[in-house]
Amino acid sequence: MREALMAHARDVLTRYPDPNSAMLPLLYLVQEADGWVSPAGLEEVASFLGVAPAVAESVASFYTLLQKRPVGRYVLQVCTNLSCSLLGAEHLLDHLGRKLGIGPGETTPDGLFTLQSVECLAECGQAPVLQVNLDFHSGLTPEKVDALLNALRKEAEQDV
């Protein structure tokens, strides 16, 4: 594993009685460093834990919060599970797609947004719901979504 991650990873390891339990936090560590969990990142974590890379891929592939392909700065994960769908999640997804000019699973050419549809985000009471990186936005309407996109664009501009 890379030197820069090593100290962190060792610290993560001390928190679990079974080193394999550290798989998820370690994968997340790699994602924080690289922006996504690449095949090389999977191999890195696997060899650190002394397991086969297929085991790491199996774990990573289960979680939509772990990105298996490079993504934009903001990952918009729209819930399309039952409650959200009943309250218009599909329209929301279409709306976002039109606004951004991309379909689910794609990233805008400027690298700012990635659009994804995901399963239940456990916020059904406030459906429809989407998640921007780790932040929840619930009770959404097309107008709220437009405002959200503007805010994110502004934030990105200010950071430049």
Next chain:
Amino acid sequence: MINLTIDGRQTSVPEGTLVLHAARELGIDIPTFCHHARLLPFGACRMCLVEIEKAPKLQTACTTVVSEGMVVRTDTEQVRLTRQSVLEFLLANHPLDCPVCDKGGECELQDLTHRWGAPASQFREAKNRKGKALPFGPFIVMDEERCILCQRCVRFDQEVLGEGGIGLMGRGFRTRVGTFQGRPYDTPFSGNVVDLCPVGALTSRPYRFRARPWDLTSVASTCLHCSVGCAARLDARENHWVRLRGADDPAVNQGWLCDRGRYGFGFAASPERLTAPQLRRGGKLAATSWEEALDRVVQALREAGPDRVGIIGGGRLTDQEAALLHHLGRQVLGTAHLDRRAGRQLTATPHLAGGTLEDLDRAAHIVLIGCDPEETAPVLALRVRQALRRGTPVTELGPWQTYGPGHAWIPPSRWLPAVGSTATALAGLREELAGQDQPVVLVWSGEDAAVHDELARWRQAMPGARLLIVGDQPNARGAEAAGLLPGSGGRSTPELLAAAAAGDLQVLYLVGVNPALSFPDGALVREALEKVPFLVVQDLFATESARSAHALLPVAAWSEKTGSWSNLEGRHRPLAALTPAPENLPDDGGIFRELIRRLGGEVSAPLPAPAPPAAAAAYPLSTPPAAEGLRVATVELTYSGGGTVLHAPALSPVLPEAWVTLHPEEAARRDLAPGQVVELSCGDSRLTLSVRTSAQVAPGLALVPRRLPHSPDNLLTEGAAVALTPVPRKEVLP
């Protein structure tokens, strides 16, 4: 014992028994998919749900352990409907391509649907689409749509192999079984997942579309590719051998096979097989009649007289054939010059207490002596892997380390005199391990006379120790029991070859051996085969040793004859004929009988028992003088060899290229990178090899694979100094 009631019937079973097994013992069948007798309880498929009194919901019989007073019902309406629903959900997205599925006719999903399924499906939606006919390694094809996610394959890979090469990828209805990044499933045991898969998701490439199960004829037999002797079922369609599957012999292979055994059967139908006897006429081999060929051989044997005849071979015969060969040699021809050995192995018969494969499961310590069971006895190695996982200490003595860092490795050897010999290291270990009350199991390649002597000392010091010798031929042990070793005054294989080279031998008779490739002194064996006035070769193929033969006698393959043989434990292994031999070829035994008859002998049944084999007779191999720099060591690989392996088309993707493996430091010192092509020179011999590096090879060694027809290692002298010269790229391109 625990008392319980199943479907109104009282029973009592040992504590810890699963409800499933308690029911089966009563003859009550509970349907299952994910359960497998050789894998841990798992509970993935829900097919085995049953009612248990006081439990709020149905319980999985395959994971629920019996308890006192338990009342189980498997015959209720609720259970029946549950089975129906489980099947309905499985079938909702199942492609139902049974007519073109290899598994159709022997598919657990078909069978259980037939027995328990609903008459019609309620699903009207489009089916979930996944990958079809995806390559899943050199031998396997994956159909993701047929997979029912029982995870038998994944569990086998984790529990039995301990590799973790396959996993469930994704989640929900997109879940599929896969390898890391879709790379080939790369293990020498890959085919077992095909046997395990209850449906047609994982199928064997060589068997694809070759047969329907109801057209097959099968025999219960054993794999004769190595000295483990795994139980197997052989299947033929219209007299063509199309498949070999594992059978569960608890003491031997527990159902598992290695890929060499499973996919190495194509040799029997190879167009390269010899189908007619040949005699040398005017410097050339030409086909002839059996009558003439046998007459010529008999004439040559008669003319030579007992002292100028030598017979080498026997380790590929059945026990019965080996006894006939012994009779032919000893009684009828009256020669003592018989030796089954044609390679480096001195002995196949343990003079220390002989062990069993099951001894590996209870060993206190396992010692591997110059032996890599992963390559030469793969299914035995599965027990070593299990032992390692249980924490049994394993010590390896040899020029390379198989089981990786973290396990004891003494890289001593006759190759590196400075470190001390293998025997010296073994003596050290004997002192260290003495006094253990639990058995130490030694697994040995049977090579190196000094090790042989040291093992005699082990017998004194540790009567509880057990020895397994991994042979270079499957029935080496049976051949030795039949007396196919030089008798008193008899010549051993090296002596026979030396006599032939010196003009002191008239007839050399090779039976199922290819010393041109396997005998360690390549120069001597080549000269001997060239010079001997009459060379008889009895084999399936025109091997390297057959090039200068005067008589070539083709024989039936092991799948074409019936008999038995002895594996490395000395255990009786049955062989059953699956298909007739091409052109009505006789088996080896048939040829021996005919020769005996023509030589005026008699085959009295039963044959007189041979004297017990003498402990390995001298089999001197030269040790080169100490030298500076790199020295050659050789390693036997699973796919080494020029006969059955080479002529099994399915194995071609995995046949090894010629390589030389160096410790990374040795490579760096010489400025050599992995993949680079080098010329390895040793005395007058040269081999062109590609460089590999591994920290699991002792520094100071150049490790070269044995018995590759395109790169014969016996042109090199083991232990001799070698030089490596990089070959510029353009020279190696055609």
